[in-house]
Structures are given as C-alpha cells and as structure tokens.
Amino acid sequence: MAAKSALVRRERSASEGLNDILVTKTVNLHGTDPEAKRREILEYFEKSFTLYESLFECLNGDEAFYARANTLRHPLIFYYGHTAVLFINKLNVAKLIDRRIDPKLESMLAIGVDEMSWDDLNEAHYDWPTPSEVKAYRDKTRAIVRDFIENCDVSLPIGWDSPLWVIMLGIEHERIHLETSAVLMRELPLKYVKPHPVWGRICAESGRVPQNALLPVQGGPIVLGKSRDNPYYGWDNEYGRFETEITNFKASQYLVSNGEYLAFVEAGGYGNREYWDEEGWNWATYKKAKMPVYWRKEGDRYRYRAMLEEIDMPWDWPVDVNCLEARAFCKWKAQMTGQSIRLPTEPEWYALRNLLKTDQPEWDSAPGNINLEGDMSPCPVNRHEGPGGFFDIIGNVWQWTETPIDAYEGFAVHPVYDDFSTPTFDGKHNVFKGGCWISTGNYAIRDSRYAFRRHFFQYSGIRYVEAGPLPEPQLNPYETDPEVARFIEFHYGPVADGEGNFALDCACTILEAVKGEKTGKALDIGCGAGRTAFELARVFDHVDALDFSARLIQAPSNLQSKGIQRYVVPEEGEIMAFRETRIEDLGYQDVKDKILFAQGDACNLIGKYNGYDLVFAGNLIEHLYDPGKFLAEIGGRINAGGLLILTSTYDWQAATTPREKWIGGFKAKTGENFMSLEGLHEILAAQFDCAKEPENLSFTMRRTARVSERGVSQMTFWRKRAR
Numbered sequence: 001m002a003a004k005s006a007l008v009r010r011e012r013s014a015s016e017g018l019n020d021i022l023v024t025k026t027v028n029l030h031g032t033d034p035e036a037k038r039r040e041i042l043e044y045f046e047k048s049f050t051l052y053e054s055l056f057e058c059l060n061g062d063e064a065f066y067a068r069a070n071t072l073r074h075p076l077i078f079y080y081g082h083t084a085v086l087f088i089n090k091l092n093v094a095k096l097i098d099r100r101i102d103p104k105l106e107s108m109l110a111i112g113v114d115e116m117s118w119d120d121l122n123e124a125h126y127d128w129p130t131p132s133e134v135k136a137y138r139d140k141t142r143a144i145v146r147d148f149i150e151n152c153d154v155s156l157p158i159g160w161d162s163p164l165w166v167i168m169l170g171i172e173h174e175r176i177h178l179e180t181s182a183v184l185m186r187e188l189p190l191k192y193v194k195p196h197p198v199w200g201r202i203c204a205e206s207g208r209v210p211q212n213a214l215l216p217v218q219g220g221p222i223v224l225g226k227s228r229d230n231p232y233y234g235w236d237n238e239y240g241r242f243e244t245e246i247t248n249f250k251a252s253q254y255l256v257s258n259g260e261y262l263a264f265v266e267a268g269g270y271g272n273r274e275y276w277d278e279e280g281w282n283w284a285t286y287k288k289a290k291m292p293v294y295w296r297k298e299g300d301r302y303r304y305r306a307m308l309e310e311i312d313m314p315w316d317w318p319v320d321v322n323c324l325e326a327r328a329f330c331k332w333k334a335q336m337t338g339q340s341i342r343l344p345t346e347p348e349w350y351a352l353r354n355l356l357k358t359d360q361p362e363w364d365s366a367p368g369n370i371n372l373e374g375d376m377s378p379c380p381v382n383r384h385e386g387p388g389g390f391f392d393i394i395g396n397v398w399q400w401t402e403t404p405i406d407a408y409e410g411f412a413v414h415p416v417y418d419d420f421s422t423p424t425f426d427g428k429h430n431v432f433k434g435g436c437w438i439s440t441g442n443y444a445i446r447d448s449r450y451a452f453r454r455h456f457f458q459y460s461g462i463r464y465v466e467a468g469p470l471p472e473p474q475l476n477p478y479e480t481d482p483e484v485a486r487f488i489e490f491h492y493g494p495v496a497d498g499e500g501n502f503a504l505d506c507a508c509t510i511l512e513a514v515k516g517e518k519t520g521k522a523l524d525i526g527c528g529a530g531r532t533a534f535e536l537a538r539v540f541d542h543v544d545a546l547d548f549s550a551r552l553i554q555a556p557s558n559l560q561s562k563g564i565q566r567y568v569v570p571e572e573g574e575i576m577a578f579r580e581t582r583i584e585d586l587g588y589q590d591v592k593d594k595i596l597f598a599q600g601d602a603c604n605l606i607g608k609y610n611g612y613d614l615v616f617a618g619n620l621i622e623h624l625y626d627p628g629k630f631l632a633e634i635g636g637r638i639n640a641g642g643l644l645i646l647t648s649t650y651d652w653q654a655a656t657t658p659r660e661k662w663i664g665g666f667k668a669k670t671g672e673n674f675m676s677l678e679g680l681h682e683i684l685a686a687q688f689d690c691a692k693e694p695e696n697l698s699f700t701m702r703r704t705a706r707v708s709e710r711g712v713s714q715m716t717f718w719r720k721r722a723r
Helices: 002-022 034-058 076-094 103-108 131-151 162-186 258-266 278-287 324-338 347-354 481-492 502-513 531-536 550-562 627-637 676-684
Strands: 214-217 220-224 242-246 251-252 297-298 301-305 311-312 398-404 429-433 450-453 521-525 540-549 564-572 575-582 595-599 612-618 639-648 689-700 706-721
Touching: 002 034, 002 676, 034 076, 034 131, 034 162, 076 103, 076 131, 076 162, 103 131, 131 162, 214 347, 220 347, 242 347, 251 347, 258 301, 258 324, 278 324, 347 398, 347 429, 481 502, 481 531, 481 550, 481 564, 481 575, 481 689, 502 531, 502 612, 502 639, 502 689, 502 706, 521 531, 521 706, 531 540, 531 550, 531 612, 540 550, 550 564, 550 595, 564 639, 612 627, 627 676, 639 676, 639 689, 676 689, 676 706
Parallel strands: 521 540, 521 612, 540 595, 612 639
Antiparallel strands: 214 251, 220 242, 297 301, 301 311, 398 429, 429 450, 564 575, 639 706, 689 706
C-alpha cells in the first residue's frame, strides 16, 4: 500500500509539473529589452522541449518506439529524436555553431517521410538507436541550445536574420511534431500505449448530437498573408500578400459531428463512386475503407479511438477524416439537401475566422478547444460558441479547405529551411485551418498555414459551406525538370559580373537591326523560355513564339497568364536553389498580350504561321532533324523585304541531326572544308540576300553555382528579296 501511495504521489508530482507548461504561448519577437526577450525565449524553449518529451511517456515500453503506427511514416523513435536533431542541423547550416553531437544520428533522424501516395510503402530498414540513446542525445542538445540562447547576440526586433530566429524555428518545429506524434500514437495498437496522468485526461462529456445549420457569412474583399514586421514567428509560406474578393456564403454552424457523419456511412457513402473524385475513389478502394479510420464497429455499436484508449462513440464530437473523405461527404450532403455544399476555400475560411477578434498569444483564455487549454482530446461540437452563432471557429479539429497550398505574392524561401514549404506547392497538398485541441505555438495563430496530402490523417475534420462554384486554382509550382529549369535560368536568371544575358543580347541586336523597318508580325521559332519574344513584343505588333517542347513553352505561358514562374536549379550536388521570376519585375505587363506562345515543329509548321516581317531562330538549326528543310521553307512565311535572323553554334551532333542533313561542318567532295556559313548562303540564296555582316554573341549557360557551359553563337542576317 505504501509503495502504491508513493507511485501516486510521483505521478501527481509529475502531473502538476507538466500542468505548469501545458498552456504556453508563442513569443512576441518585438520589444525593447533584449535581455528580457532572451529569458522569455529560453523559457519557451525549455517548456517546449520538456512538453515534447512528456508525450513519449505515453509509450508502453521500448518496443512501442519501433512499432509501425503507419506504414507511410517512420516509427516513433525517429520523431523522438528528430526535433532535437533539427536544432543542431539548422544551427550548423546557419553557421551559428560548428559542432556536432552524433553525426550518424544527425543524418538518420534528419529527414521524415512525405509519402507521394497512400499506396507507397516505407520499406527502408534502419539501424535505429535505442530510446535511451536518443534521450542522451536530447539532453546534450538541450544543453547546447540553452547555452546558445544565453550567450548569442540579441537585438530587437528579432527577424529572419537573427540567431534567435533559428531557435524559434526549432521550437515551433518541435510543436508541430508534438501534434503529429500524438496522431501516430493514436494509430498504434492499444498495447503500445498506456494511461498518462496528463495526456490521458480526455473529455468526459458527450451528449445528444446538435442539429447542424447553415448560417450567413459576409463576403467582400479579403487580404491574406503577413508582412515581415509581424511580431510573431512564421514559416515562409505565411509571408506575402494575396488579395481576392469573395461573395456572401453560408457556413455550417458546427463542425460535422460523428453523429452527422454517421448518416453518410449508413447511406453506403464509402461504396458509392458518385460521391468521390478519382483520387478519393482510388484511395477508398485501395484502403477498403467503410468508415473513418478512428471508428471501429463492434456488433451494432461503434467505438472511438482516442490517443491512448478506446471509448464508446461520442457522437457529438467532431469526426476525424482526411480531405478525400471530407469532399465525398460534402458531395453526398449536396445531393441529399439539393444545396451547393462543399468545403470552404482558404479565403472563405478567413472570412469566418475574421469574426473572431482575438488571437494567440493575445487572448487571456482560448476561445475554443486549442492550445492545450481544454481537454486532451476533441470535445462536443456545441461547447465553444463564438461570434455569429458559430461554434469551434478555431480548435477542436482542423478544418479542411478546397485550396491547394501555394505561395503568396512576395514569397521567399528562408535559407535555413529551404524545403519547408516548396515541396508542397505541387497541387497535391490542401490547406487546413483553425487548429485542433493539441495545436500550440505557431500552429494556433491566425496566420499559420499548413497543408497535408489529401489522404493524410491529422486531428482534422469538416466545416462545410453553401457557396458558389470553386474558383479555378491558380497554382505556381516550382519547375523541377532539370533541363526545363536550366533554360528558364538561361533566360531569366541572375547574370554574373562580366557576363550578359544571351536572350536579351539577341533581342537588343535584333531590335537595332529592325529600326526603320516594318514591325507588324514577328516569329520567334525555338523560343525556349520566351525572353526574346517578350522583348520583341516591345516593338512588334504581334509575336508568335513557338518551341518544340510543350514543357518548356509552359514557362513563358505561366509568366503571361499568371505573372510568375518558379523553378529550381542545382547549387552543388543535391543542394538546390529556389528561384522565381515575375512579369512585373521584367517590365512586360504591357506587352505580354501581344504574344502567342505555342508548341510547334520548325520543320513542319502549320499554314497559319505566315506573313512575318521578322523570323528569329535562336540556336535552333543545329538541333533540328532537317535544318535544310526548315531553311528552304521559312522564306515562304516571310514578307518581301522582311528579315530572317539566325544564331547558331554550328555544333552539329549526329544524335540530333543525321549526318547527311548537316548544312556544314564537314569535308566537301572536293576535300575542302565546307563551313556552316557557306551552307547557309547556299540554301538561302534562292530567296534571301545577306543583310549585314555576321556578329558573334557569347553565352553562358549555368549548370551549378560554380560550373557553366560557355559558348559563342554566330548571328546572321538575311533579307527576303522582293519578287
């Protein structure tokens, strides 16, 4: 009995200590007292580090650390050490420290899994460390970070370039994994988890399911994104600006409860193809899903899996589903009601969120089940009422939106964590908003932006809206195809000292040549990434810009239609640099609509491409399968007196152009050298005169940060004779 009492006292003591750090708010990074701010961030770090470790006390023995809660994710031993490793790795990346603790662990525990699809399998075998080894690593990390905070330079406000920004990055990253690790524990078999005096305090309340209703939300102009002078830490995707206007709509008063969702399950929703989009149906059939993953049917009764235990189904708690299930439910609901039911967009969610005039860390107490200020689980959907009669505007479970995440205008990658956001700008990660019961720190603020793959499970659910059709998604993903990105860089990338931009140099020389000439229509054939075409449009009334590569032509098309093109180029090895080019920075806003970008085969052009005052073929003929055919036919598309301007390296390769199709660069039958310029004269003489002497233009094409391909092209000028 005495031993049992001692155990109770120890558990109560641990519980009381943990209670003191549960409700912790993110740090305001402005202020006037640097030393006070240092102490505040140190306290935030210590509490966050301890809170995270306490979650792993819920695992029932060492074996639980290695159990695969989810075949798409690493076991929990990875996440136990991952957050500590990130502190050390990022401080080294930022060159704020130059020491390592355990290079093997700092490699093994550095990179998580972002599965591409639900049927991916993480079958890699790792020599995982023991929990005690990870704990020892965490202890050393704590000491290093504490020492760093106590001794680094502090100036206010703390911004992107501050040493303490990297510390805040590590803290907020750990708070992300506090939540995601809790989700993985929820997916473990019950034998691997155990009761906990704090984390096991789930909501004890459940009652009748409230009848959901649609309530009005005022539309209007809305501006998303925050500026760099915002006083709270943010991930790179939060910064920038996005302006739009939304029409009035209605939103559900409550989050969708387990009880409301049951009607979809009992209607056979999981087996009815018409409610699912293609991605969702493929997932549902692959998984053989019949109900939410955290439900279990036992005879006629349903059971609900909380993080550490299974309980009778709390029908008035919010349902936990992925985005694919949320979409299917909304489609079913729309059919049942005859209303235009769907998930909200990110801007529509903000129209609802704007009703709530407080934010963490400014509130005295949370206006919802969030920030660990409520239960250690979801709670009834009719408990936390907010403005306008809406419940759970924030908290309880995340709310899926129909918006694939993308960067706001003005987005920039933080150099210390350059792959936090950019891999998600692919149209396959949807934004969810509002946080859940275990969302803390940056997770709980209004401006937080997180997105997961649509088949991903979190503490996430549904708030539906009755609204008009979805706007067309405006995605600007990073171009990652190495060859395409290389050409985009060639046209739009930064220029080193002493070097020029070949596309611009060509345009400048061409525009000088056409002064005083007729400038109606121009053709840029083999236009690549389109920079020369944009420049020609400054002078010509219309420009047709064609390239054989449909993938490559997409880059200038994106600039024309969306105003932006992002791309990735190698720095060294596997390290990449993220770039973007914007049409307003290039000054092409007023000429972009004068260009038609299209795919075209230079050796087989369709009839509509004719009547040109200028045809420019930049470094094209040496890449054609029949350059002679192109040169012989192009004259028929040029007006009398018009110009044909070519650039070429004359770098003939049999793999591209059959040897018998070369127009020069070989020994003639006489045994003499036959140069490509001679071949041009021979082919073009029937229709063209040489307009001026050739010029040489140098170019530099980047391969990596320190390696480039350099060359010289010869530009030749040919005037179409009048008949």
